[in-house]
Amino acid sequence: MMVDILAQVERLTRRYGEIRAVDEVSFTLLRGQVLGLLGPNGAGKSTTMRMLAGVLAPDAGRIIIHGADLLDQPVQAKRALGYLPEQPPLYREMTVDEQLHYSACLHGLSRTASRQAVACIKERCGLTDVSRRLIGHLSKGYQQRVGIAQAVLHDPAVVVLDEPTVGLDPLQSREIRGLIRELGQDRSVILSSHRLSEVQALCTHVQIMRSGRLVYASPLADLEQQQPSTRLRIGLKTPPPLVRLTQLPGVEGVEELGEGCFRLHHAAAAAPHQALVEQASAENWGLWELTPEQVSLEQIFVELILEPEAVE
Amino acid sequence: MITVIAARELRSLFLSPLAWTLLAVVQGLLAWMFLLLVDDFRELQGRLASLDNAPGVTDLVAAPLFRVAAWVLLLLVPLLTMRLFSEERRTRTLDLLLSAPVAMSEIVLGKYLGVLAFLLMTVALITLMPLSLALGATLDAGKLLAGILGLSLLAAAAAAAGVYLSTLTTQPAVAAIATMGLLLALWMVDAASTIPGTAGDLFGYLSLRRHYDAFLLGLFDSADLAYYLLFGMAFLGLAIRRLDDLRLRD
Numbered sequence: 001m002m003v004d005i006l007a008q009v010e011r012l013t014r015r016y017g018e019i020r021a022v023d024e025v026s027f028t029l030l031r032g033q034v035l036g037l038l039g040p041n042g043a044g045k046s047t048t049m050r051m052l053a054g055v056l057a058p059d060a061g062r063i064i065i066h067g068a069d070l071l072d073q074p075v076q077a078k079r080a081l082g083y084l085p086e087q088p089p090l091y092r093e094m095t096v097d098e099q100l101h102y103s104a105c106l107h108g109l110s111r112t113a114s115r116q117a118v119a120c121i122k123e124r125c126g127l128t129d130v131s132r133r134l135i136g137h138l139s140k141g142y143q144q145r146v147g148i149a150q151a152v153l154h155d156p157a158v159v160v161l162d163e164p165t166v167g168l169d170p171l172q173s174r175e176i177r178g179l180i181r182e183l184g185q186d187r188s189v190i191l192s193s194h195r196l197s198e199v200q201a202l203c204t205h206v207q208i209m210r211s212g213r214l215v216y217a218s219p220l221a222d223l224e225q226q227q228p229s230t231r232l233r234i235g236l237k238t239p240p241p242l243v244r245l246t247q248l249p250g251v252e253g254v255e256e257l258g259e260g261c262f263r264l265h266h267a268a269a270a271a272p273h274q275a276l277v278e279q280a281s282a283e284n285w286g287l288w289e290l291t292p293e294q295v296s297l298e299q300i301f302v303e304l305i306l307e308p309e310a311v312e
Numbered sequence: 313m314i315t316v317i318a319a320r321e322l323r324s325l326f327l328s329p330l331a332w333t334l335l336a337v338v339q340g341l342l343a344w345m346f347l348l349l350v351d352d353f354r355e356l357q358g359r360l361a362s363l364d365n366a367p368g369v370t371d372l373v374a375a376p377l378f379r380v381a382a383w384v385l386l387l388l389v390p391l392l393t394m395r396l397f398s399e400e401r402r403t404r405t406l407d408l409l410l411s412a413p414v415a416m417s418e419i420v421l422g423k424y425l426g427v428l429a430f431l432l433m434t435v436a437l438i439t440l441m442p443l444s445l446a447l448g449a450t451l452d453a454g455k456l457l458a459g460i461l462g463l464s465l466l467a468a469a470a471a472a473a474g475v476y477l478s479t480l481t482t483q484p485a486v487a488a489i490a491t492m493g494l495l496l497a498l499w500m501v502d503a504a505s506t507i508p509g510t511a512g513d514l515f516g517y518l519s520l521r522r523h524y525d526a527f528l529l530g531l532f533d534s535a536d537l538a539y540y541l542l543f544g545m546a547f548l549g550l551a552i553r554r555l556d557d558l559r560l561r562d
Contacts, residue, residue, distance in 0.1 A: 078413040089408035
């Protein structure tokens, strides 16, 4: 299979005065990848995305979009780019149709091509009912949808979405997630989000940024394989003394979570499930919960962001 | 691409009440002025008949009307150009243009041409007034055309200055006031041309008014044409530079 690099970022740096908003960030995005960019507020996610979209010039580094250098051949590179900023760039005095047609023409689509593209994207983003309404009169959720429609309308190879599902209700975000997943199949998508579950459900790759640096990058599939469950959450009606739990075979540590709940840490090879269930029924501990805990993105996120010393 | 941007700009002008109000006010004021001028001319007509080489209706009605129109346009242009970039920066819609496969020069020229189209429409509407005199009098076509050209060039130059100044701030009102100040200063700098020596000549040359007056007299000098074209191109060039610079700054 031919590996198709759609976006390449090399040592991207951007300073605001003394602050390094983005510090030597490098990554590569292949066709078919959906990259989730995570990080606390002010970590440099939006700045990275603005530079990727050509809206902001980097202080140093190189960005190559679909084979064209964004700084040397901006027009060519931007042709392969769809961008939704934090605040969707919409003209309040225009109708949804006018806005989408304008954007299509700006991206070099002909009149007929733009008409088709607009009709198609309105259908997919659920905008057909509001196509004649003024954008200024639409709710935040609809405006967000128009913004997304505008970003992917001209069928770009690289789609950059800054918090695409913000302001959408759960049903709408599910539809948009479906759209993004579909886009990701034959394109590259890079998105930022504050919802970790969303990134976990949607992305093939994840990167975490902290104060301008990339501190974690991994395919999501690896996340689940590399780190098999080593934690067990249990709930007991009449818990025995803590020592009894520690003595179970394979258990390396016990955390008391309160209200009869405990978290058992165990070796990956020796899961204590069987022994635990047997002992619990023999000694009448009243076992009511037994859940293996996956290492979730949230744990990694919290560990990386809250305990920076541990990483460095 | 330029026409796409220009067409949107023109459309959005007409979607707002601003453009309609400006057109109405300009037409109202100038129509009143026109009426007064025609009235004056009617009174003078008897006396003019006895003069040799007397000034005609073009000199006595069209030229003064265009002189007032220039003043009104200088006040109107800043209000039209103020939103061009400042509002787009404030509402962050500029991101759409910056991330689209469009060169900076195309963005600036597109917006400029949108406003210019509106201004030329205004000039056309103003011209209809002296043209209506053709129903009952003979107009000096050459002088009238020179006047129209002068007014159009003045408007085009002023709009270029407005485009540049609106890239400097995110507040339309600030852009409007700055543009108005600049244009009026360049109009009035003519007064300083009485200073003897090169300084006086320089001020005279810089003045928007000096070059405009030549057109109203029916004189078509390529130096005047060059002045307005250079003026406009300089400001548009500055606007393009500034827009490029903004990507480094914010």
